[in-house]
Amino acid sequence: MSKWHSGNPQLWSGFRLRISPQAYFFEPTSASGSEAPETLIIDRNDSTIRLSKEPAPSGGDKTMSVHGIVGIIKLHRSEFVVVITSKKKVAEIAGADVFMATEFRTLPLDKEANPSLLKHPVEKTLLGLLKAHLYSAPFYFSYEYDLTSSMQRQAGLKHDSAPLWQRTDERFFWNRFLMQKFIQTSQSSGQDLSRFILPCVFGFLEVKEVTINNHAFVLGLIARRSRHRVGTRYFSRGIDLDGNVSNFNETEQFIITNPKGGQKMTKANGSIRKSYVQTRGSVPVFWAEVNNLRYKPDLQIMEKPETTEATRRHFEDQVDRYGDNYLVNLVNQKGYEKPVKEAYERAVEKLGNPQVHYTYYDFHHECKGMKFERVMDLIDRLQKIGLKHSDYFAIEDGKVVSEQKSVVRTNCMDCLDRTNVVQGTLARWMLNEQLRKIGILSDDEQVETKSEFMHIYRNVWADHADVISKAYSGTGALKTDFTRTGKRSKEGALQDGVNSITRYVKNNYFDGARQDAYDLFTGAWEPSKGLPHPDQRALLVRAMPWVFLFALFMLFASVVLPRHTAAQTIATVAGTDAGDVVKKSTLSSHLYFFTLWLVVAVGSLQFMVSRGLDYVAWPTLNRPDETIFYDGPGFKSGAKGRTGVINPLKGQRQNGELKNAGRRGEAYTIPSKI
Known part of the structure; x- marks a missing residue:
């Protein structure tokens, strides 16, 4: 033992x-x-x-x-x-x-x-x-x-x-x-x-026994998901009043071995143990993306008076646990993501904490052309502001010989795909130093030259990326072809496209139930807070998806089903002139039929898109109405998909209950005797 x-x-x-x-x-x-x-x-x-x-x-x-x-x-x-x-x-x-x-x-x-x-x-x-x-x-x-x-x-x-x-x-x-x-x-x-x-731990764990230069050691990777502010991709963003951020994960890479020439390990119980910890978490301000059936949800930054205090709590806790925090922000500095980057920078500037070091890295610009190996430039930048390649934990024969006194906290919008690439590169950089100190690598050697080891290493990190991504977004991570092979490929880009479409479908139509499950299991919702409400949307609203699907079916039928048989039969019996008249009549009727159902399909689709909020599968236990209908100061990219949608925060209460016919997934309190 x-x-x-x-x-x-x-x-x-x-x-x-x-x-x-x-x-x-x-x-x-x-x-x-x-x-x-x-x-x-x-x-x-x-x-x-x-x-x-x-x-x-x-x-x-x-x-x-x-x-x-x-x-x-x-x-x-x-x-x-x-x-x-x-x-x-x-x-x-x-x-x-x-x-x-x-x-x-x-x-x-x-x-x-x-x-x-x-x-x-x-x-x-x-x-x-x-x-x-x-x-x-x-x-x-x-x-x-x-x-x-x-x-x-x-x-x-x-x-x-x-x-x-x-x-x-x-x-x-x-x-x-x-x-x-x-x-x-x-x-x-x-x-x-x-x-x-x-x-029990919810996350990722993989341990492999590997060999480099005839020296066997155990390589392990653990990702621990925080139970605070847990949720799915679009239903859990940003920070809460206690300083907890969404999708917070602590990832620890460790190696265990015995000295060269020492006895063979049993049950990964070597006398030399080294580990390196990194963290990831959502941008620690109040922000959200409100689903509305469009591929890009409505982005909003909520400039609440509590922002400064919440951000302060978050980083004070992080510094207390990990020491100096090196923040790596990978959010785009142009277009849709720009307001999130700016809000993060304002929050860090107000913080004024000397142990919090902020670095912005324009991932998509710097790695343009799928050249993700350029992430090493980011590590050079971090070293210039204080990150040390010797800053990791090590214990030998039960005695602590070094402690990790800082942590790199990485984020992008989701803290998934870009974050995975950066964390994997940083972990490999640190692993080289650890193996050199043990003597497994010489001073001029790198693990990147050990093809057999790198195959295992890359796949462990790619598996890690997929598991974290599935828990948050519902699909495996993007860009894992680079993580697994060290190269970006057309096949990988195609798989990323499939994953992106799958994410869209799951995030809009299925994640409400997943969010409810998280809230139930972690205690974010309890029966005393109210119970799930049945679908109370208007009949027309509920029926429109079926109208759309039926219209698509009729359009399909009008294209594939035969339509000239009758005209050809009449032409044979009655002669050419009569046949032409019947044929033209048949084609005209078919055109009218096709046009009718095309109009129905387009109209029903437009109806659903204009009322997108009513068709998103929102959580039913802790419905985020305060976020969806936030009208305070801050930034909003738009307010799409809200036509005819009732704001429950402005609804009428009767006998202490909120009455809003037409709402989907609203929570309410019902008598315990039911």
């Missing part, structure tokens, strides 16, 4: 779950120490949690094997226990096994639960969102290693003998909201549930 784990209270790595009408009994099936076994009991009468030294009573309705408890979540009618029923080992880090959860069960706490409960429309909707999130998000966990924390953070903990959940970086403890009841019970009841509290 690694020194990093010895002495720490270990988690139970498996349970036998006995289900009875009165309680759920979790009996550990793996021992960790000499203490007597303990049984976790979740009472189905009052939802309390307690420990017992006695084994679970025999019998019960059902028994199953469980690999971990994700937590307890309250939906509309009942609380549900979420458990992991299948796992896959994906890596070994510092002597510890790392797993990905592959199967889950959601078990109702309500002892009166029956099929009618699960068929309740609200409960069914919320349960569907929960399950969709569980099976779409890659959940990683370890019973020993703290995946939420970088190597440097783990080494610097003062209370490293504390239970795993207490040592986590709470930003990346993805299921912390579901674990609230367990944590509160441990803190207030005197019963320590620590061995049952399993922190």
Whole structure:
């Protein structure tokens, strides 16, 4: 076992779950120490949690094997226990096994639960969102290693003998909201549930054993997604009042090995460990892109009086955690993106923090012609303002020999595609220095010349890019052909086009449900805040997509179905003159038919485009009306797609409820007895 784990209270790595009408009994099936076994009991009468030294009573309705408890979540009618029923080992880090959860069960706490409960429309909707999130998000966990924390953070903990959940970086403890009841019970009841509290990470993890110059080492890459202000591409932008930004990810690249000539590693438990951390996150001001069915949404910068304080909180937190922040802004300085760049620069200027160093890099101009290798020029610029190639974490034989005292925070509009290219280049630059210090590379060698290693390295970073992108935008990343091969190709550009179209479709018509799932799982929305509202749009508004599709069908039919058969038959029987008349009449009727449905198709399409807001699949739990209908100071690129759309912020309230017929996906409060 690694020194990093010895002495720490270990988690139970498996349970036998006995289900009875009165309680759920979790009996550990793996021992960790000499203490007597303990049984976790979740009472189905009052939802309390307690420990017992006695084994679970025999019998019960059902028994199953469980690999971990994700937590307890309250939906509309009942609380549900979420458990992991299948796992896959994906890596070994510092002597510890790392797993990905592959199967889950959601078990109702309500002892009166029956099929009618699960068929309740609200409960069914919320349960569907929960399950969709569980099976779409890659959940990683370890019973020993703290995946939420970088190597440097783990080494610097003062209370490293504390239970795993207490040592986590709470930003990346993805299921912390579901674990609230367990944590509160441990803190207030005197019963320590620590061995049952399993922190999960949502993000990316890949560990490879590689060899350069006959020296084997482990290369690892972890991306940790923050659970604060989490969301999808267009429904979560910018910053909140607490200083949390959208799409914040901490990416740690690490290597583990033994000295040259030393013993062979087992379970990636070498005595030399080096890591390098980078971050990415949305531009930390109040801004948004409002979907309206157009390819480019309406861009708006909201100049709120809270902007300065929110930005200050964000960077004070970043400096406190990482040291000096080198900000790399890749947003375009012309056209559509320009206002975002300018708002960011105003915010940083007002900040006046000497530990925050801003650098603008015009990615599309500098790398014009798909020459992404020019990103090395950016690293030269960063070095000139203070970034050091020796600024990374290193530990040897359990002793910290260097600490990372700064971080590069990269962003573009989405913090995805351009950001991936820059982060991958920066990580490779730092990796060269780390391998030279170990002696794996000589002073004049670079990993770029090691073709076999670079094939693995590029694919790990491309996989990392795809996973982060799918969580935020719904598709894999763009420009990954360069990340995987080191070259930009026509095939890669074509795939980028396909991904861009797919993003458009998903971001407009499907991301509302994904955003709802994020809000439900992370606790950004709770049943007390109101429940999903049914579609209350006017009948004409709801019917128009079907009118459009039917018109397209009729146009297609008018083109492919035969239309001259009758005219030709009459011409044969009645003679040429009569046949010509009939043929002309048939062609004229067909032209009228085609024109009619063309007008219907164009008219229905124009109707939907002019009312684009009513056709976007908005989140139904935390509908962002204040952002959609913001009318304060700032910048707006336009207000398209709003014809006939009612602003709920100016609606009429009756008996405390907002009455706005014709709105889609609005939240409202319904009596708990329903």
